[in-house]
Amino acid sequence: MIHRIGGAVAALLLLGMTPPPAAGAGWPADHADPRPAAGDVALPMPCGGRMIFRRVETFGPAHWLADQKVRLGTGDPDLGFREDLRFDHVVGGLSTGGKPDRRHFLMGKYEVSAAQYAAVMAGCDALPAQGGLPKDDAGWFDAVDFTRRYSEWLLANHKDKLPMEDGAPGFVRLPTEVEWEFAARGGNRVQPAQEVARTFPMDGPLTDYVAHADPRSCDGMTQFIGSLKPNPLGLHDMLGNVGEIVMDAYRSTAQGRLHGQVGGFVVRGGSCLTSANDVRTAERHEEPFFAADTGGVRRPPFTGFRVVVGMQVATSQSRIEALKADARRGVQAAAPVAVADLPAAARALAVQAPTPAMADSLNRLASEIGAEMRRRTEVEADGARMAVRSAAMLMRGYRDEMVQVEKLDEQLKLLGAELRARGEKTRDAYLNRARITGEAYLSHLVSATETFGAEALRRQLPQVEAALDFPGAEGLRAMTRRFVQHAQTYQQKRPTDLSPLLADCRRPLE
Secondary structure (H helix, E strand, O other): OOOOHHHHHHHHHHOOOOOOOOHHHOOOHHHOOOOOOOOOEEEEOHHHOEEEEEEEEEEOOOOOOOOEEEEEOEOOHHHHHHHEOEEEEEOOOEEEOOEEEEEEEEEEOOOOEHHHHHHHHOOHHHOOOOOOOEOOOOOHHHHHHHHHHHHHHHHHHOHHHOOEEOOEEOEEEOOOHHHHHHHHOOHHHOOHHHHHOOOOOOOOOHHHOOEOOOOOOOOOOOOOOOOOOOOOOOOOOOOEOOEEEEEEEOOOEOOOOEOOOOOOEEEEOOOOOOOHHHOOOOOEEEEOOEOOOOOOEOOOOOEEOOOEEEOOOOOOHHHHHHHHHHHHHHHHHHOOHHHHHHHHHHHHHHHOOOOHHHHHHHHHHHHHHHHHHHHHHHHHHHHHHHHHHHHHHHHHHHHHHHHHHHHHHHHHOOOOHHHHHHHHHHHHHHHHHHHHHHHHHHHHHHHHHHHHOHHHHHHHHHHHHHHOOOOOOHHHHHHHHHHHHHHHHHHHHOOOOOHHHHHHOOOOOO
């Protein structure tokens, strides 16, 4: 594909960025990391280059078989055959301090650039002058071969730079579809209500974040990596520019799940060929592995990829034993004893069954009961976490509105009669909103405590706080803790007058 490079350079100049110099001048920063940011993780590359990654946090209960439930897809009925709303699970292979409750994976901050691809696949003499453009016209085999060669180079030359888990080094691979969409939506940096939006939250027009099919955007050419603003995780070009190949083979969606037929490979996120109306985080389409006209590898236009740092699951014998132990006690830890005994009782009967067919039926029944119990427990945990986060948002709204009331009361003291009358109307409007928000908070407190119980809400507090572990969310974390305290007070005392709890919402945060 021929790209109109002159226009791309002009676009960079308008953005205040320096166009990449010729390859002979070395490896320019714009070819690997044009927008450095706090939290970046760098791995070396051949020819003196770098690959930049961002942490994508996942949360779950503190055991190795725990994972995070995530929502995927869209509710558009016309796209139900390939993007139907469904739930899946994700968890990072890297832990903090070897503990299973704080886990993450590393995702490429940018799409793999032309310079990075050339350095791994063709050598230093092949670095292109316009190496800051994304690698495109790529096929699935190209992307997979890149990850293989890059992993081999890292393991041979910079093994000590790779993240380690339980003594085992990580490796570079393509992201799974679940990892890709979870990260594209903003991961745990977005509120639950924003997960179902068409795109991640944007503070400005679409053209500030997404290179798409518009004369004011792509205008028929790929854009340099990092030209536009990142998503909430600090990832650039998750939507638009070039479509991104993922590891999974394509499957349609059918009634909230993946269909059983496996097809070609999956390309995510749209590209410079995608119209503004079609830009969405759920976008996915199928490409054949091979071109029907030539019989060779299929390399679609405006198609590239980004990579993640992954980790094997069974890193050691001790980790295998931990996984076995978590599998054995998983149901028992999630349900009352009498209920948790049902799968074990069915398996015990299977041992004594008079025929192999009956034993198989009983073992299948035990598995189905266990799966249903885990599903129900997971649904309850999701609801409890949502209740804690929603309570914090209501508390923040009430506090903010009451602050405005107090400010206006002070200002009214300084105004004359005519202006004071107008100001009182504004003050009364804030006071009425605060009353409505306060009543909503207390109603939510009662409903959540009666539905889940104070202890269940408290158990979800670490995961909610972890999901809010980013700059600017300190107040919300404190409010989640205060809400749990209110739930415990309500459950213990069952007060008929809840106004002291509402007043406590305004107490300084700790």
